[in-house]
Amino acid sequence: MSAPGAIVIGASAGALEALSVLLPALPASFASPVFVVVHLPPDRKSILAEIFQAKCRIPVHEAEDKEPIMAGTIYFAPPNYHLLIETENSLALSSDEPVRYSRPSIDVLFESAADTYGPALTAIVLTGANPDGADGLRRIGLAGGTVLVQDPTEAMAPEMPLAALAACPTAQVLPLAGIASFLLGV
Amino acid sequence: MHDKIEDIEIRLLLEALFLKYHYDFRKYAAASVKRRLRQAKEAMGFETFSAMQEALLHDASMLPRLLGYLTVQVSEMFRDPSYFRAIREKVVPHLRTYPSLRLWVAGCSEGEELYSLVILFREEGLEDRTLFYATDINQDALARAEAGVFDLERIQHFTENHRQSGGHSSLSSYYSAAYGRASFDKTLRKQVVFADHSLVTDAVFAEMHLISCRNVLIYFDRELQDRAIGLFKDSLARKGFLGLGAKENLRFSGHAGAFLDFVREEKIYQRRTE
Ligand SMILES: C[S@@+](CC[C@H](N)C(=O)[O-])C[C@H]1O[C@@H](n2cnc3c(N)ncnc32)[C@H](O)[C@@H]1O
Numbered sequence: 001m002s003a004p005g006a007i008v009i010g011a012s013a014g015a016l017e018a019l020s021v022l023l024p025a026l027p028a029s030f031a032s033p034v035f036v037v038v039h040l041p042p043d044r045k046s047i048l049a050e051i052f053q054a055k056c057r058i059p060v061h062e063a064e065d066k067e068p069i070m071a072g073t074i075y076f077a078p079p080n081y082h083l084l085i086e087t088e089n090s091l092a093l094s095s096d097e098p099v100r101y102s103r104p105s106i107d108v109l110f111e112s113a114a115d116t117y118g119p120a121l122t123a124i125v126l127t128g129a130n131p132d133g134a135d136g137l138r139r140i141g142l143a144g145g146t147v148l149v150q151d152p153t154e155a156m157a158p159e160m161p162l163a164a165l166a167a168c169p170t171a172q173v174l175p176l177a178g179i180a181s182f183l184l185g186v
Numbered sequence: 187m188h189d190k191i192e193d194i195e196i197r198l199l200l201e202a203l204f205l206k207y208h209y210d211f212r213k214y215a216a217a218s219v220k221r222r223l224r225q226a227k228e229a230m231g232f233e234t235f236s237a238m239q240e241a242l243l244h245d246a247s248m249l250p251r252l253l254g255y256l257t258v259q260v261s262e263m264f265r266d267p268s269y270f271r272a273i274r275e276k277v278v279p280h281l282r283t284y285p286s287l288r289l290w291v292a293g294c295s296e297g298e299e300l301y302s303l304v305i306l307f308r309e310e311g312l313e314d315r316t317l318f319y320a321t322d323i324n325q326d327a328l329a330r331a332e333a334g335v336f337d338l339e340r341i342q343h344f345t346e347n348h349r350q351s352g353g354h355s356s357l358s359s360y361y362s363a364a365y366g367r368a369s370f371d372k373t374l375r376k377q378v379v380f381a382d383h384s385l386v387t388d389a390v391f392a393e394m395h396l397i398s399c400r401n402v403l404i405y406f407d408r409e410l411q412d413r414a415i416g417l418f419k420d421s422l423a424r425k426g427f428l429g430l431g432a433k434e435n436l437r438f439s440g441h442a443g444a445f446l447d448f449v450r451e452e453k454i455y456q457r458r459t460e
Contacts, residue, residue: 065404065433066215066411081433084217086407092215093433095401096222096258112217 005032005120006069006085007183008113010106010136012039012128014156016048018176019126020055023074025180028057032122032186034074035063035083035091035113037106039132042080049076065093077104084112102132110136119144122186124179125171126150128160134167147171148179195235196223202239207249209323210386211256213410219256226255250326257324258405261298262340263357264347265400266432270306271352272452273396277427278310281395287316290394290421292385292414293402294320297331298344301360303398304374305348309355313377319392321383332380334370336361341368385414390421397422400431408438415441422457429454 011018015038026034040046046062053060056074061067063075063083069091077083081093082104099105106125110133113121123140125133127150141147149171152158165171174182196219197212204210211219223235230251232238242248264270281287289307291300300320307313322328336344345357361368383391385402397418403411418428419441428445430453436442445455 064435064437066408066438078433084215084221086215086217090408092217093404094215094218094258095260095404095431095433096218097260108221111221115217115220 005122005186006113006117007032007034007122007124007186008109008140009034009036009124009126010110010128010133010160011036011126012130012132012157012160014127015039016051017127017156018150019052021176022124022126022180022183023052023060024055024057026056026058026074026183030058030072033069033071035077035085035109036074037077037083037104037109039102039128039130040079040104042103044079046076046079052076063091063093067091077109079104082108084108085116086112088116100130100132102130106133107136111139114140114143114145117145121145122148122183124148124150125161125164126176127155127157129157130159131163133160134163137164137171138167141168141170148182149173150179151175192220192235195239196220199223199235199239199242202243203252206243207246208387209249209253209256210384213386213407214256214405215407218405222255222258226252229255253324254326257322257327259295259324259327261295261401262347263298263344264302264351264353265298266452267347267350269400269429269432269452269454270302271350272449272454273303273398273429274306274310274352276449277396277429277454278306278312280425280427281312282310284395285315287312287395288319288392289316290319290321290392290397290399292321292383292397292399292418294322294328294331294380295324296327296336297334298336299398299400300331300378301334301370301374302348302351304378305353305355305357305360306351308374309353316377318378319381319394320378321381323382323384325382328380328382332375334372334375336368336370338363338366338368385417386410390417392421393423394421394426395423396427396429398429400429401434402431403434404431412439412441415439419444419457424457424459426457427454428457
């Protein structure tokens with residue numbers, strides 16, 4: 001039996017533009033759940049789910065605690081909470097301390113997703129100005145998952161992809177357009 | 187598949203913790219427990235969870251440290267100011283109609299939420315008729331709550347939250363500052379009972395008019411959440427109030443029918459009359 005798999009994405013500075021290329025490219029038939037952590041100000045409501053619902057062909061939610069995971073759905077971590085994958089059927093939020101100043105933290109999502117999905121996971125690190133996601137990407141690589149990093153020369157902020165590559169040298173480096181076509185093939 | 191051995195070891199460790207010390211983390215949200223146990227394992231220098239389990243069984247002094255990792259003490263005063271504003275503006279007018287009140291802060295951590303509510307009740311003139319119960323399973327946190335001392339550097343943020351919550355006194359009138367610490371006035375504790383109580387293993391202990399349990403259920407799996415919500419249901423007086431954390435709700439609970447949405451955006455519910 002092959003696991004259904006999942007996609008995890010982390011981004012910070014420049015996230016909106018990068019995700020606006022990737023997420024609307026996903027077809028209505030897209031089968032995997034997609035979990036996204038974007039660094040956000042902690043004390044304001046996020047409008048990411050609304051913005052992307054208007055642009056995407058698959059449902060977009062802001063993740064709720066213990067929400068069932070549905071195929072072909074995009075989940076954004078809410079501001080001020082970590083997003084974790086509990087099981088292949090359920091996600092969870094936590095108000096644990098920020099990790100490297102970030103809550104939600106990309107590393108926290110990536111680590112729990114690696115535990116749950118192992119080799120059936122595809123992880124993507126996009127533009128950002130801090131090293132969050134690098135540790136998590138390394139773990140996903142070790143667990144046999146597919147690891148992709150946005151080409152730092154193209155990223156609006158190259159620090160995050162560069163840190164991810166340093167921690168996980170086996171990651172494939174692709175421009176956004178290449179990541180989008182890769183996702184259409186999963 | 188991947189690392190299933192670790193999952194087995196974690197289950198055995200939690201089983202040992204329960205059988206030996208009666209702390210039951212077996213139905214906490216698994217991903218978060220795993221993350222915190224990995225931190226504990228690394229910090230305590232164990233190779234495996236099995237080694238940790240053996241040490242835990244034979245050395246009770248390990249318990250508080252492990253509990254420190256397993257329970258998350260992240261809090262602030264007037265956290266989510268809009269919640270406290272809703273308590274003040276929407277719940278307090280109902281509470282005023284009672285001659286005496288009981289309030290329960292379940293999972294009070296180091297006291298931030300408790301002091302916030304005591305101050306709010308004092309501002310609204312309800313403190314003297316209210317008995318406050320503050321409970322937690324972490325003894326160190328309870329002791330800190332009872333001491334009421336916070337790092338001074340956190341106070342600026344607390345003050346801002348208090349102001350946004352509609353506070354109409356100055357937070358600085360409730361503490362004295364010295365040596366980088368703010369000690370909250372002991373009169374704030376005169377109506378407070380601190381107690382070790384677990385939402386997982388303990389029972390109803392009094393009839394409440396308001397229960398505030400924020401950012402605790404989020405650490406439980408659904409079944410355990412439901413147990414705790416049942417406990418709240420059974421503890422609440424008719425038309426009593428239940429306030430949860432910003433990302434917690436009754437939607438998936440079997441007890442949802444016993445509650446009405448009172449302030450939906452703030453996760454404040456009211457017990458139905460039946
Ligand atoms: C993240 S803190 C929340 C503090 C505060 N209520 C707030 O919202 O800021 C969670 C608290 O729940 C406590 N806790 C964990 N399991 C518990 C249980 N079974 N019964 C009661 N309290 C528990 C922890 O010790 C910790 O103090």
